[in-house]
Amino acid sequence: MKLSFQDTKLLLICSGALLFITAVMFLIEFETDRPWKGIQRDFVNLDQELTKKALAEAKSMADGTAKDELTAILIKRIETLDAARPAIKQTWLTHFDTADRCMTCHLGIELPRFADAEQPFTSHPGDHIKPDRHTIDTFGCVICHEGQPVGLTVEEAHGQNHHNWMSPLLAGKRAESSCEACHPMRSNVAKDAVMKDAPSFSKGRTLYLKSNCLGCHVAQGYKRDAGIGPTLTKIATKSNTEWITAWIKNPKAYLAKTAMPDFELEPGKIKAISAYLLSLAKPDTPDSTARAGLDDTNAVARGKEKLTDLGCLGCHAVDGKDEGFGPDLSRVAEKATPEWLYAWISDPAKYWPETNMPNLRVPGNDIQDLVAYLSTLKKGEAVVASQPAPDSALIAQGFDLVRDTGCTGCHNIATFALGYNAPPHDGIGQKRVDELVFGDTKIDQTLADWLQLKVKDPRAFNTVEIPTLMPKFGFSDEESEDLLTFLLSIRKRENIPADYVKPLAVPGSPAVAGAMLIEENNCLGCHKIGDKGGTVGPDLSFQGERINPEWMTNFLMSPRKIRPINIEPTRMPTFGFSEEEARQLTAYFADISKVSYPYYQPKQVNLSSEDMEKAWKIYFQTFSCQSCHAWNARGGIVGPDQSDLAKRLRGEWVRKYLENPQKFIADVQMPNFEMYPDELEVLTKLIMTFNEIPAPVWDAIKKRWDDELLAKQAASMGAE
Numbered sequence: 001m002k003l004s005f006q007d008t009k010l011l012l013i014c015s016g017a018l019l020f021i022t023a024v025m026f027l028i029e030f031e032t033d034r035p036w037k038g039i040q041r042d043f044v045n046l047d048q049e050l051t052k053k054a055l056a057e058a059k060s061m062a063d064g065t066a067k068d069e070l071t072a073i074l075i076k077r078i079e080t081l082d083a084a085r086p087a088i089k090q091t092w093l094t095h096f097d098t099a100d101r102c103m104t105c106h107l108g109i110e111l112p113r114f115a116d117a118e119q120p121f122t123s124h125p126g127d128h129i130k131p132d133r134h135t136i137d138t139f140g141c142v143i144c145h146e147g148q149p150v151g152l153t154v155e156e157a158h159g160q161n162h163h164n165w166m167s168p169l170l171a172g173k174r175a176e177s178s179c180e181a182c183h184p185m186r187s188n189v190a191k192d193a194v195m196k197d198a199p200s201f202s203k204g205r206t207l208y209l210k211s212n213c214l215g216c217h218v219a220q221g222y223k224r225d226a227g228i229g230p231t232l233t234k235i236a237t238k239s240n241t242e243w244i245t246a247w248i249k250n251p252k253a254y255l256a257k258t259a260m261p262d263f264e265l266e267p268g269k270i271k272a273i274s275a276y277l278l279s280l281a282k283p284d285t286p287d288s289t290a291r292a293g294l295d296d297t298n299a300v301a302r303g304k305e306k307l308t309d310l311g312c313l314g315c316h317a318v319d320g321k322d323e324g325f326g327p328d329l330s331r332v333a334e335k336a337t338p339e340w341l342y343a344w345i346s347d348p349a350k351y352w353p354e355t356n357m358p359n360l361r362v363p364g365n366d367i368q369d370l371v372a373y374l375s376t377l378k379k380g381e382a383v384v385a386s387q388p389a390p391d392s393a394l395i396a397q398g399f400d401l402v403r404d405t406g407c408t409g410c411h412n413i414a415t416f417a418l419g420y421n422a423p424p425h426d427g428i429g430q431k432r433v434d435e436l437v438f439g440d441t442k443i444d445q446t447l448a449d450w451l452q453l454k455v456k457d458p459r460a461f462n463t464v465e466i467p468t469l470m471p472k473f474g475f476s477d478e479e480s481e482d483l484l485t486f487l488l489s490i491r492k493r494e495n496i497p498a499d500y501v502k503p504l505a506v507p508g509s510p511a512v513a514g515a516m517l518i519e520e521n522n523c524l525g526c527h528k529i530g531d532k533g534g535t536v537g538p539d540l541s542f543q544g545e546r547i548n549p550e551w552m553t554n555f556l557m558s559p560r561k562i563r564p565i566n567i568e569p570t571r572m573p574t575f576g577f578s579e580e581e582a583r584q585l586t587a588y589f590a591d592i593s594k595v596s597y598p599y600y601q602p603k604q605v606n607l608s609s610e611d612m613e614k615a616w617k618i619y620f621q622t623f624s625c626q627s628c629h630a631w632n633a634r635g636g637i638v639g640p641d642q643s644d645l646a647k648r649l650r651g652e653w654v655r656k657y658l659e660n661p662q663k664f665i666a667d668v669q670m671p672n673f674e675m676y677p678d679e680l681e682v683l684t685k686l687i688m689t690f691n692e693i694p695a696p697v698w699d700a701i702k703k704r705w706d707d708e709l710l711a712k713q714a715a716s717m718g719a720e
Contacts (some may be wrong), residue, residue: 036104036152043107043121048081065327086536093140100140100149100709126709135376144178146170173200177488182500186221188507190515203488215409216422226354229410235283238340240386244274261471276398280414283385290342293372303373309569310360313526314536329707333378337385341371358573451487458479514588519574535572544593546653549600556582564637566585605688615686620705623673629697655684
């Protein structure tokens, strides 16, 4: 086809214009002083300064090969810097299918000598980009820090302008929100789990889960608790209008560290909610059984002692500090009636099936003593059960408020379903700014600023058109920042290859499943495991190495006391573990002790009659074990009962313990007898037969050796 004169003319004009524009672009790019070029020149000057300083230090070294080699390297470096010209530096991240130009400005990121330099030249803190972890060649900067990967100005690269709101730069601790993309930590990992190199994310995740944000919001991969707050259906049997009203008005005035937020409700609404809750059940009538010790000073004293002996202080505080797993009890008499306390201690699950409070198996007279003491713990007036006159209109208003305010996000109430339908949190870490309501706030209009203020002061966004229902949790500045870091992690990351997803904690594994049960039941309140935990119960750090797994599984399901009351007055309560849960805990302890599970087979004990005789002599006379240890609750009162040691303990551990008890428990009363190897051998074998000896046989054996010892002592005295 032949072009007309007009078409040819138009084509030439367009071609000329295109050539002109291209020439101008090249001129701007290569002749204009672009910001990144100035940054690179500044970096070269700084690098030359540091290199010349290092060269001067090298020249002052003693003559030798090391000096010559270092000097040559530094001189070569200076020559290279002299010849350096500005250039865009780009890395293609093959596995993530994206480019990364951050190194164009952040030139010292991999060079330790720039640790004290200012941005953008400072080296990366920590050891995140070490060769065996997240190398720049593989991960670049944008996979963790987001931003615009090909931008060449601060505004473009950091993604703060309105064109790049989907992926603004994640600086400092906020970059930890990206860790979850490759190392997921959802609800199938304990709430207190810590990602070592992401402390802010870990704290934020713990805060998010323990504050029960999932009670109102849903987020994929995170599971709503069965109820973080107690059931309120029968609160009329526990408290009265005055306490309920004061609690709703200001929860932290009663318990400073409570998870219950402040809904900032008007007095009329609080009154209506209280009326509705109290209408759901009738208060208990005064019960002489529950009140038997209230005026008995001796009962109060016994109750105070029992509170410690039963291990209650492993979960509760009574000093107003409110730092326990369960509520602080220092004002419990203002909240709960004696009748409710008696019923609660008798069987907590009867009142609240989902409670973490175990059954302490306390006899009735001991419960009376506990109630007597707890009824003295108050600052104001003790609670008096009462039920206001029915007001159908007020109760109906309370019904609507309980349904609409979010009470059911944490509490089981009558026939309401657990949970509240607040906006889902799926994708909240990449929510578009134009979807957010900033109201009258003066903050920068970014997602991070919106989220940070939202968790700290949600009512700041209140408008007439869109009222804010989210309550105030009272988070500190640091907590708000940590929670922000976690919330930013809840975003879709479709560019992460499956090969790069490596959970740091494997859901369902013994380490994870056991840790979750330990957290849920506050085992660390009483027991020490590793370098954490209490001292109410025995140290469990080496439990897996010590205990026969089958015995431990049965014990967890149906615990009993095995240590003398004068040495350890507390006893393991009944948590109601299922067989599966008990086995998960047993597997957890085996896992941390690095011993086999569940394949443990006790070794067959073979003792000749001569060795048996020798072993009993060591037991009764050489070391007098029976003076401290009991058999079927008869005998010594210092050490644990030994009647079923063969079923309870692993033989390998028994020998190690006899050899050096202080290796396992530094302050144990069991002395180090410094036994000879042959004594260790036969005594260990003897102990591993103890479950096979009937009580009458034990008594006969004990009598024989006691008589023999008495005869020797008498003979010795006669000789003198």
